[in-house]
Amino acid sequence: MRRLSLAQGLIGSIFCIWLSAWSVGAKPAARSENILVPAGAEVMVLTKTDLYSNTVFVGDRLTFEVARDVIIDGRVVIAKGAPVEAGVTWAIPRRSFGRGGKLGISVDTVTAVDGQKIKLRAALNAQGDGRTGKALIPIILGSLVGGGMGGVVFGGEQKGGAARIKAGTEIKAETTEEKAVLVGAGRPPAQDPDKNLKDPLLK
Numbered sequence: 266m267r268r269l270s271l272a273q274g275l276i277g278s279i280f281c282i283w284l285s286a287w288s289v290g291a292k293p294a295a296r297s298e299n300i301l302v303p304a305g306a307e308v309m310v311l312t313k314t315d316l317y318s319n320t321v322f323v324g325d326r327l328t329f330e331v332a333r334d335v336i337i338d339g340r341v342v343i344a345k346g347a348p349v350e351a352g353v354t355w356a357i358p359r360r361s362f363g364r365g366g367k368l369g370i371s372v373d374t375v376t377a378v379d380g381q382k383i384k385l386r387a388a389l390n391a392q393g394d395g396r397t398g399k400a401l402i403p404i405i406l407g408s409l410v411g412g413g414m415g416g417v418v419f420g421g422e423q424k425g426g427a428a429r430i431k432a433g434t435e436i437k438a439e440t441t442e443e444k445a446v447l448v449g450a451g452r453p454p455a456q457d458p459d460k461n462l463k464d465p466l467l468k
Contacts, residue, residue, distance in 0.1 A: 318366035318428035365393025365425035387438030394426035
């Protein structure tokens with residue numbers, strides 16, 4: 266019995282030592298917690314396709330994406346690539362007499378890591394190139410010869426350019442409301458990229 270007790274004690278000691286070593290080497294698991302996203306938090310939004318004032322209409326719904334992670338208290342609350350909803354507020358095609366088109370976009374909401382939507386505020390406007398100086402002025406022959414040629418027009422006019430917002434354009438938006446976002450245990454704490462940079466002079 267005494268030998269058995271000593272063996273059991275030895276096995277228990279080895280197990281405790283192994284468990285302690287494993288605990289030291291293991292990374293702490295991230296816990297689930299609510300992170301408060303304040304109003305005014307910056308969210309960089311990225312357009313995905315080219316948009317033209319002559320191919321979209323006022324009221325059209327658009328989908329953009331988040332350009333980079335939004336981190337609060339060391340946790341990612343809005344992930345890079347998350348969908349962003351936007352809408353067309355202005356869509357004036359290029360016009361006659363060299364007048365350029367106009368295009369306006371309003372950014373509305375973004376989806377946080379827990380799936381809920383957060384309201385955003387941002388607007389982006391674009392103006393097409395004007396070509397008024399290059400337009401040809403119609404000439405009425407009747408005003409020149411005063412005869413039966415009245416009303417005959419020769420020459421023509423040139424339209425301005427369509428307004429364009431390029432794919433990959435970044436829009437600086439900000440949240441307009443406070444919202445608690447649940448960050449799950451599956452998402453580890455974000456690391457400050459500056460802490461991972463090593464001084465090249467240090468070896």
